[in-house]
Amino acid sequence: ASLSEFVAKMPKAELHVHIEGTLTPSLTHKFAKRNSVPIPEAIRSLDTSSNEYAFHDLPSFLAVYYSAMSVLLTAADFCDLVWAYLQKAHSQNVLHTEMFFDPQAHTSRGVSLPTVIEGIRQGIVKAEQELGISTNLIMCFLRDLEPGFAMATLIDALPYKDWIIAVGLDSDERDNPPAKFANVFQRAKAEGFLVTCHCDVDQKDSIEHIRQVLVDIGVNRIDHGTNIVEDETLVDLVKLRGIGLTCCPISDSVVTKDFKGKEILQLLRSGVKVTVNSDDPAYFKGYMNENILRLADDAEVSRLELVQLQKNAFEISWISEQKREIFL
Ligand code: HPA
Ligand code: ZN
Numbered sequence: 001a002s003l004s005e006f007v008a009k010m011p012k013a014e015l016h017v018h019i020e021g022t023l024t025p026s027l028t029h030k031f032a033k034r035n036s037v038p039i040p041e042a043i044r045s046l047d048t049s050s051n052e053y054a055f056h057d058l059p060s061f062l063a064v065y066y067s068a069m070s071v072l073l074t075a076a077d078f079c080d081l082v083w084a085y086l087q088k089a090h091s092q093n094v095l096h097t098e099m100f101f102d103p104q105a106h107t108s109r110g111v112s113l114p115t116v117i118e119g120i121r122q123g124i125v126k127a128e129q130e131l132g133i134s135t136n137l138i139m140c141f142l143r144d145l146e147p148g149f150a151m152a153t154l155i156d157a158l159p160y161k162d163w164i165i166a167v168g169l170d171s172d173e174r175d176n177p178p179a180k181f182a183n184v185f186q187r188a189k190a191e192g193f194l195v196t197c198h199c200d201v202d203q204k205d206s207i208e209h210i211r212q213v214l215v216d217i218g219v220n221r222i223d224h225g226t227n228i229v230e231d232e233t234l235v236d237l238v239k240l241r242g243i244g245l246t247c248c249p250i251s252d253s254v255v256t257k258d259f260k261g262k263e264i265l266q267l268l269r270s271g272v273k274v275t276v277n278s279d280d281p282a283y284f285k286g287y288m289n290e291n292i293l294r295l296a297d298d299a300e301v302s303r304l305e306l307v308q309l310q311k312n313a314f315e316i317s318w319i320s321e322q323k324r325e326i327f328l
Contacts, residue, residue, distance in 0.1 A: 015316070019120065059172055059174075095327050103140075196219055264299070
């Protein structure tokens with residue numbers, strides 16, 4: 001089989017996808033029309049010939065990302081968004097996903113937390129019933145906002161604890177270290193949530209942020225985190241603890257000018273549980289298969305290693321034991 005057929009057929013798990021990052025221009029138009037709201041400026045100014053978003057780093061990406069989501073207003077919007085993404089994932093033979101959402105990006109513009117969570121949940125349940133795809137939900141805090149807002153969001157989400165497996169940290173990393181949220185993560189753990197944090201590639205304080213999430217916060221996983229290759233002690237620590245990394249080749253190549261394929265492979269070969277994921281597929285133009293093929297394009301990776309990346313994903317996933325038995 002060709003490499004693309006091989007990748008397409010491989011059973012996969014996706015552990016790093018922002019549901020708001022699956023909002024395609026065409027879904028944006030659909031929701032704007034249905035809710036009688038204007039098409040966001042960032043979408044209106046798209047290059048209409050290619051219908052593609054334009055950005056060159058994390059802040060410029062985030063500006064478009066937050067602007068576009070203003071069309072998400074009702075539980076039905078969130079349900080439809082989740083359903084569209086999970087159909088796409090299913091079509092690529094993704095059996096299990098762990099999906100981030102950014103509640104503060106919605107509550108801060110007047111959409112209630114129950115609307116967001118109940119809408120997402122409806123989409124997840126529908127996809128589980130109709131497609132057999134399983135999904136865990138991860139609630140992210142926006143690190144460029146105040147920790148008090150994150151704490152209030154955590155407390156407001158407690159009634160939905162059974163639907164949310166973990167909490168995370170995303171948005172603009174510059175001068176927003178994980179330690180800023182130490183109290184929030186401590187409380188989240190006490191409430192029974194697992195913890196993961198974004199340590200985006202090539203940030204101002206990448207290594208210090210990775211150290212903080214491992215030593216000060218005590219995360220169960222790291223999102224991106226590829227810069228860990230620069231610090232042998234931290235690499236030994238994730239190996240010792242069996243902590244996995246959710247890497248995103250296409251996204252990383254937008255945020256950094258230095259593609260991280262070589263580093264991902266180096267970590268894989270040294271026994272770190274790295275995985276490949278899509279991050280914001282509607283924006284970075286690539287779902288799971290495209291990200292795996294991109295890695296294979298840029299680095300010498302064997303088919304056995306591509307299989308190992310998926311074994312890692314199922315292993316470091318938070319899939320229920322019951323489903324793990326069905327899938328594996
Ligand atoms: N990095 C940080 N925050 C984000 C991202 C990302 O890649 N995607 C959505 N929010
Ligand atoms: Zn991400």
